[in-house]
Amino acid sequence: xxxxxxxILAQRIALSLLLLLLxxxxxxxxxxxxxxxxxxxxLGQSATPEALANLREELGLxxxxxxxxxxxxxxxxxxxxxxxLTNGRDIGEAIGQRLSNxxxxxxxxxVIAVPxxxxxxxxxxxxxxxxxxxxxxxxxxxxxxxxxxxxGYILMFWVGVQLGWAPSVAILNDTMTxxxxxxxxxxxxxxxxxxxxxxxxxxxxxxxxxxMQSPYIETAELKGxxxxxxxxxxxxxxxxxPVVNVVMLNLAYLVVGVVVVEVVFVYPGMGQFLVDxxxxxxxxxxxxxxxxxxSVYILLNMVADxxxxxxxxxxxxxx
Amino acid sequence: MTGTLLKVRDxxxxxxxxxxxxxxxxxEIVHGVSFDLERGKVLGLIGESGAGKSTIGxxxxxxxxGGVRITGGEVHLNGRDILSLGxxxxxxxxxxxxxxxxxxxxxxxxxxxxxxxxxxxxxIRHGRLSAREAEARAIDLFRQLGLPxxxxxxxxxxxxxxxxxxxxxxxxxxxxxxxxxxxxxxxxTALDVTTQIDVLKAIKDAIAATGVAALYIxxxxxxxxxxxxxIMVLRNxxxxxxxxxxxxxxxxxxxxxxxxxxxxxxxxxxxxGPATPVVEIRNVSARYKGLDADIVSDISxxxxxxxTLAVVGESGSGKSTLARVLTGxxxxxxxxxxxxxxxxxxxxxxxxxxxxxxxxxIYQMADVAMNxxxxxxxxxxRPLEFYFGMKGSEKVRRVRELLDAIxxxxxxxxxxxxxxxxxxxxxxxxxxALAAKPKVIICDEVTSALDPLVAEGILKLLLDLQTAEGVAxxxIxxxxxxxxxxxxxxxxxxxxxxxxxxPKPQVLSPPFDDYTDLLLGSVPEMRIGWLEEVIARRKMESxxx
Numbered sequence: 118x119x120x121x122x123x124x125i126l127a128q129r130i131a132l133s134l135l136l137l138l139l140x141x142x143x144x145x146x147x148x149x150x151x152x153x154x155x156x157x158x159x160l161g162q163s164a165t166p167e168a169l170a171n172l173r174e175e176l177g178l179x180x181x182x183x184x185x186x187x188x189x190x191x192x193x194x195x196x197x198x199x200x201x202l203t204n205g206r207d208i209g210e211a212i213g214q215r216l217s218n219x220x221x222x223x224x225x226x227x228v229i230a231v232p233x234x235x236x237x238x239x240x241x242x243x244x245x246x247x248x249x250x251x252x253x254x255x256x257x258x259x260x261x262x263x264x265x266x267x268x269g270y271i272l273m274f275w276v277g278v279q280l281g282w283a284p285s286v287a288i289l290n291d292t293m294t295x296x297x298x299x300x301x302x303x304x305x306x307x308x309x310x311x312x313x314x315x316x317x318x319x320x321x322x323x324x325x326x327x328x329m330q331s332p333y334i335e336t337a338e339l340k341g342x343x344x345x346x347x348x349x350x351x352x353x354x355x356x357x358x359p360v361v362n363v364v365m366l367n368l369a370y371l372v373v374g375v376v377v378v379e380v381v382f383v384y385p386g387m388g389q390f391l392v393d394x395x396x397x398x399x400x401x402x403x404x405x406x407x408x409x410x411x412s413v414y415i416l417l418n419m420v421a422d423x424x425x426x427x428x429x430x431x432x433x434x435x436x
Numbered sequence: 437m438t439g440t441l442l443k444v445r446d447x448x449x450x451x452x453x454x455x456x457x458x459x460x461x462x463x464e465i466v467h468g469v470s471f472d473l474e475r476g477k478v479l480g481l482i483g484e485s486g487a488g489k490s491t492i493g494x495x496x497x498x499x500x501x502g503g504v505r506i507t508g509g510e511v512h513l514n515g516r517d518i519l520s521l522g523x524x525x526x527x528x529x530x531x532x533x534x535x536x537x538x539x540x541x542x543x544x545x546x547x548x549x550x551x552x553x554x555x556x557x558x559x560i561r562h563g564r565l566s567a568r569e570a571e572a573r574a575i576d577l578f579r580q581l582g583l584p585x586x587x588x589x590x591x592x593x594x595x596x597x598x599x600x601x602x603x604x605x606x607x608x609x610x611x612x613x614x615x616x617x618x619x620x621x622x623x624x625t626a627l628d629v630t631t632q633i634d635v636l637k638a639i640k641d642a643i644a645a646t647g648v649a650a651l652y653i654x655x656x657x658x659x660x661x662x663x664x665x666x667i668m669v670l671r672n673x674x675x676x677x678x679x680x681x682x683x684x685x686x687x688x689x690x691x692x693x694x695x696x697x698x699x700x701x702x703x704x705x706x707x708x709g710p711a712t713p714v715v716e717i718r719n720v721s722a723r724y725k726g727l728d729a730d731i732v733s734d735i736s737x738x739x740x741x742x743x744t745l746a747v748v749g750e751s752g753s754g755k756s757t758l759a760r761v762l763t764g765x766x767x768x769x770x771x772x773x774x775x776x777x778x779x780x781x782x783x784x785x786x787x788x789x790x791x792x793x794x795x796x797x798i799y800q801m802a803d804v805a806m807n808x809x810x811x812x813x814x815x816x817x818r819p820l821e822f823y824f825g826m827k828g829s830e831k832v833r834r835v836r837e838l839l840d841a842i843x844x845x846x847x848x849x850x851x852x853x854x855x856x857x858x859x860x861x862x863x864x865x866x867x868x869a870l871a872a873k874p875k876v877i878i879c880d881e882v883t884s885a886l887d888p889l890v891a892e893g894i895l896k897l898l899l900d901l902q903t904a905e906g907v908a909x910x911x912i913x914x915x916x917x918x919x920x921x922x923x924x925x926x927x928x929x930x931x932x933x934x935x936x937x938x939p940k941p942q943v944l945s946p947p948f949d950d951y952t953d954l955l956l957g958s959v960p961e962m963r964i965g966w967l968e969e970v971i972a973r974r975k976m977e978s979x980x981x
Contacts, residue, residue, distance in 0.1 A: 332543040336609075339497055340531035340558035354548040430548045430593045 122432055126423060133419045140411040141193070145186045148400045148407075176202060189404070199401040203394070208405045212390065216409065218289060219379070219386035222302055223371035226309035230371075231364055234314050238321025238360075242329070242348055250322075257315035269308045269381040277304060287382040305382045309375065313367040320363035324356035331355070358425040365421035369414045441514065441616055441649050442473040442496060448508035449491050449500070449673075466491055466673040468509065475616070478643060478650045480664030480681065482657055482696070484887035485858070488673035489653045493619040496651060497534050498526045514616060531558030535610040539622040541602040545594035551605050552590025559613040570612060577608035580645060581638045600631035607639055611646055618643075621653045628750035628914060629958040636662060636960075637971055655887060657696055658960035661685050662967040669693050685962055695889065697962065704899060706924045706940035713738035714875050714908050715762070715795075720771035722761045730769065731757045732932045738925075739876055739908040746911045746919040746940075748955075749929035755912045758929070759878045762910065763795055776875075793823045796869035800881035802861035806853045812839075812864050813849030819871040838867040841904075842897060859890035863897065870901065880912045895922055916959045920944070928952050 156172040157164055173179055177188075192199055198208040237257070241250040260268070277285025283303035293301065328334065329352055337351040376388030383389075387406060394402040426432055449466035466488040473479050481489040495506055498518045510517050518529055530536075535558065538544040545554055555577075556570035565573060571590075578586035581604040594602060603623055610618045623639060624632040640663050643650055654660050660667055660681075667684040669676040669692065677690045688694045721733040732754040739745055747755045760766040762773060764784030773780045775794065781787045796819075799805040806815055816835050820826040826834060836846045842863040853861055862882060869877050879898065883891035899922060902909060913919060919926060919940075926943040928936040930951045936943055948956065957970055 332538060332540060333546040335501065336536075336538065336544045336554075337546070337557075338530070339499060339536045341527040341529065341562060342531070342558075343527060346561075351546050351549075355546070428548070431595050434593045434596060436596055 119433075119435060121435055122426060125426055125432070129419055129422050129426075133415050137412060137415055140415070141190060141408060142186070144404055144407040144411065145182075145189060148404050149182055151398070151400075189401075193408070198405040201394070201399055201402050203397050203399045203402075208402055211402075212387070212405060212409070215385060215387050215390045218384065219372060219375060219388065221298065222287075222305055222309070222375060222379075222384065222386060223368070225299065225302060226306045226313070226371050227368050229306065230310040230313050230367070231317065233310070234317035234364075235321050235360065237314070237318045238325065239345075239348060239353070241318070241322040242325045242352070243344055245326070253318065257318050260311035261315035265308050265312050266377050266381050268311060269304070269378060272304050272307060273382075276307075285382075287384040289385060302382075302384070305375075305378050305384055308378050308381075309371055313370060317360070317363055317367050321356070321360050324359040325352045328352045328355045354428075357428040361424045361428070362418075362421045365417040369417045372413045372417075373410045439475060440472050441475045442651075443512040444472075444492075444496070444509070445470050445512075446509040447492065447495055447506070447511065449488065449495060449504060450507040451502070451504045464507070464673070465504070466495075469670070469673070469675055470509075471668055471675075471678060473617070473649055473651070475649055476647045477665045478652055478663055480660035480667040481651055481653045481670060482655065482660050482667060483670035483676075484655060484889065486672065487670040489670050490621050491673075492670070493621055493651050493653050494536070496617065496619060497530050497536060499530070528562065531615075532562040532564060532613050533615055534617040534619065535613060535615045537603075537606050537610045537618060537620045537623050540626050541606040541623075542594065542599055542626075544606060545602060547594055550591050550593055551597070551602075555590060555605060555609040555612055558609075562613060564613045573614075574608055574612050577611055577642070578605070580642055581605075581608055582634065583608075598631075600627050600635050603627060603635050604638055607642060611642060611648065614646070615648060617649050617651070619651045619653070622655070623652075624659060625654065625656070629916070629960075630750060630954055632659075632960075633958045633967070633970060637967060639663065640967065656960065657685070658962040658966075661962055661964055662960065669696065681964055685964060704922050704924075707743050708924065708939045708941075711740045711743070714741050714776055715739040716774040717758075717762065718771050718774065720758075720761055720768045720773065722757060722766050722768045724766070730932055732761065732929075735771070735934055737927050737934070737937065739910055740924070741875065741908050742902060742906040743924040744902065744909040744911050744922050746913060746923035746926045747929060748913055748916065748919050748926060750914060750955075752931075753929040754932040755914075755929055756880055757932075759797070759880055759910065759912055762876075762878065763797060764792075789823065793819075793872045794874050795876045795878065796872050796874040797878045797880065798862070798865050798869050798882045800884050802858065802865045802882075802885075803853060805865055806861065808853050810852075811849065812844075812851050812853075812856075815853075815864060816849075816867050816871055819868060823872050834871070838871055841870065841901065842867045857890075858886055859893060862886065862894055866894075866897065866901070870905065870907075873905075874907060876908045876910065878910045878912065881914070882911075883918060884913070884915065891918075898922070916956060928955065 156169050156176065156178065160168055160172060177185065180188075189199065196209065198212065200206065201208055201211065237253050241253050244250045273285040276282050284301055285304065287302045287305050289298055289301055325348060329348075334347060334351055337347045342350070375386060376392060378384070379386045379388035380392060387409070391403065391406040394406070446468045447466055447470070448464060448468055450462055450464050452460050452462050454460050469488070469492055471479065481492060483489050491501070491504060494501055496511055496513065498506070498511065498521065500506055506519055509519075511519050513529070513533060518526070521529065545551065552571065552574055555574045556567070559565050559570040559573070560567050564570075574590060575586050578589055583589050583601055583604050589597065589601070589605075597605070607623070620639065624635050627635060636659065643663070652660055652663050664681045666679065667681050668678040669684065669690070671692055677684065677688065677693045679689075684693060685697065688697050715738065717735055717737050720735045721730045723730045735758055737745060737747075747758060749755050757766065761768050764781065764787055767782040775791065780791060784792060813832075813835050816838055817826075817831050820831050820834055835849055839846055839848055844860060844863055848856075848860075848864075853864070856864065865882075882898075883894050886894060895918065898909065901907070911918075911922060923940045925939050926937070927934050928943065928951065935949055936952050943952070944956070957973075960966065
């Protein structure tokens with residue numbers, strides 16, 4: 118590791134932290150300007166002006182916004198996500214299980230989708246403009262074009278109900294073994310894989326084809342290497358940077374964008390948790406979820422940046 | 437072993453072209469070329485761009501670049517017709533029996549892999565040698581080719597070695613599998629003259645030491661004369677003349693070969709004598725942001741109306757940086773620039789539009805200096821509009837005048853850059869610079885990308901326009917023949933400094949400083965044995981020191 122790389126990495130990490138801070142301001146401000154009032158929604162129709170005022174005082178809603186922001190931020194830095202307004206539970210505790218479920222789902226989907234996408238991208242390049250390439254493109258585009266809830270319901274009907282190969286509702290409980298859990302999430306994983314596959318596959322294909330124009334690819338061909346060796350040994354290592362960026366964006370989508378899929382399969386993850394609490398106007402929970410999603414996005418993009426930097430031989434081996 | 441290694445008979449090569457606005461069309465680019473190459477001999481293929489020399493070279497690896505296809509004829513290597521082999525046969529051939537050295541080693545090495553791995557890859561994959569033997573051979577070749585630290589240079593990445601070194605590594609890559617034939621495709625064209633000479637010598641010695649046969653492709657007759665036993669002159673995909681190197685150089689039969697041998701006939705007697713300069717660059721130093729050393733330092737030169745200052749030097753000597761300082765793209769750190777006696781603003785955006793108009797530029801790569809989606813009339817008309825507010829018929833008339841001035845007809849106004857040849861593109865760029873009616877034009881390597889005969893035409897045009905318009909040229913080039921042809925005064929740059937400056941006759945006659953001597957002595961001369969003489973003289977000189 119050399120000084121230039123360390124400096125760039127330090128810059129990236131510092132930038133990510135700054136970005137996270139700005140996002141926290143944005144999330145806080147955003148939830149403040151939402152219409153409605155927690156106290157009113159908790160008390161419902163039975164609210165008397167007096168009860169409302171009391172509850173507001175109790176929840177700390179009367180303090181100025183900036184003060185509440187810093188209280189919230191101070192709590193966050195100590196690992197305290199606050200308490201749910203609706204049921205008074207500790208948010209960190211409530212989210213913990215949900216988050217790990219979502220990560221389980223997303224990781225499983227990623228472990229299948231990323232290698233598959235890169236493999237299909239390589240195959241597409243190898244059979245460029247011939248039928249395997251066209252078939253892969255057509256199928257993956259079709260998969261990404263159909264809304265995920267529709268794919269979800271179709272799979273549920275055919276695979277879950279008609280064929281009975283996998284449970285159509287992905288419910289987890291504590292007594293399940295790892296394999297039982299995997300079996301439970303078969304269908305949501307399939308849906309997620311189909312949704313993110315096309316993007317990564319096409320980017321891999323485009324990035325490698327772009328590299329294939331380089332003179333050093335001709336050099337490799339004139340060494341008498343086979344097409345696959347040329348792609349694998351000479352093209353792919355130079356296409357890592359764009360591919361990693363798209364892979365990370367899709368991983369972030371897997372974590373953040375699973376809301377619809379989780380709702381379809383009644384999966385106990387972050388997405389459903391968020392949706393539930395938005396409808397209850399439980400602002401602290403919504404803020405906490407937003408911040409976690411933002412952190413995942415920023416973290417994965419930072420990883421993409423770092424991998425890109427490390428993949429650049431000019432930075433890794435300066436003159 | 438002697439005998440015929442490569443036998444090419446009636447080779448025909450075709451390609452599909454896609455002319456703008458027309459249907460795709462199949463054309464023939466090589467029309468029935470035949471030749472033989474003996475084992476251990478070197479055949480030089482020479483011609484201008486489009487002559488088909490690289491295409492023929494690649495055909496001996498049974499390879500067509502891009503959409504190029506071999507459509508007819510036979511190529512026999514070691515007695516069998518390689519064109520009739522299947523893909524597997526072609527792979528077994530390439531990088532084993534025959535290998536290829538390309539023009540730009542910098543682009544032809546994979547940037548993400550260490551050099552040694554790339555040098556030995558074909559040898560190991562084809563099972564010509566074991567991994568360890570291949571590495572040992574590569575290191576031997578590195579040593580033979582005069583690379584520094586031959587034991588460890590292979591562990592470096594391509595960007596960590598210089599262009600000349602990388603070209604030697606490419607030669608090692610080609611020789612490592614002990615091939616019977618190596619195709620050298622312009623291996624020294626991208627190098628500076630002072631570097632070219634050493635690489636040329638290294639390649640020649642390596643050919644001699646390994647006994648490999650070679651096709652040596654270049655557009656530079658003086659270079660090919662140094663390394664070849666025989667020379668074949670090509671033009672538009674057909675053989676013009678084929679003979680021994682001696683015969684082609686000293687007694688060319690065909691008119692075209694004679695023109696190639698005698699190119700660079702333009703000689704412009706230096707116009708000297710006292711004159712009022714239009715631009716004075718005084719003690720200018722400049723550096724790029726973030727660097728802690730000057731790229732140009734303490735430069736003082738003058739530009740005189742109607743005369744040409746040639747700024748000559750190798751790549752990295754600061755020539756183009758000096759041009760950027762003059763145009764205000766790079767503000768100088770020290771010193772100043774006077775235009776007709778008054779100081780110019782340091783940065784271009786602080787200069788009034790009229791100051792910007794007075795200094796125009798013409799670039800090396802004419803095709804990237806023009807917007808491909810604008811036609812010639814729009815490209816030339818833009819400065820007329822921008823600087824003079826011309827519109828309508830007035831502009832059209834002026835564009836026509838300018839097109840006449842560059843010897844292209846008015847009908848060119850409707851054409852797009854893609855429809856022009858390299859020389860025509862450069863003429864359009866000249867017209868665009870002239871349209872601003874500048875007092876100074878900076879010509880940055882304007883003929884470097886052109887074939888000799890086309891370049892000759894461009895230089896003549898520039899000289900004629902200078903006589904007519906009285907404009908001062910700052911002519912940046914690495915090519916001393918061009919300098920001889922058109923300069924009035926010369927500034928020799930080396931490592932950001934001017935090492936020699938004065939009227940042409942004085943700069944080009946002895947006594948020389950060391951660097952100018954090296955530079956002048958490195959320009960290949962069109963006679964056999966020149967390379968050995970120069971190397972021997974250098975050795976004697978360095979032994980004398």
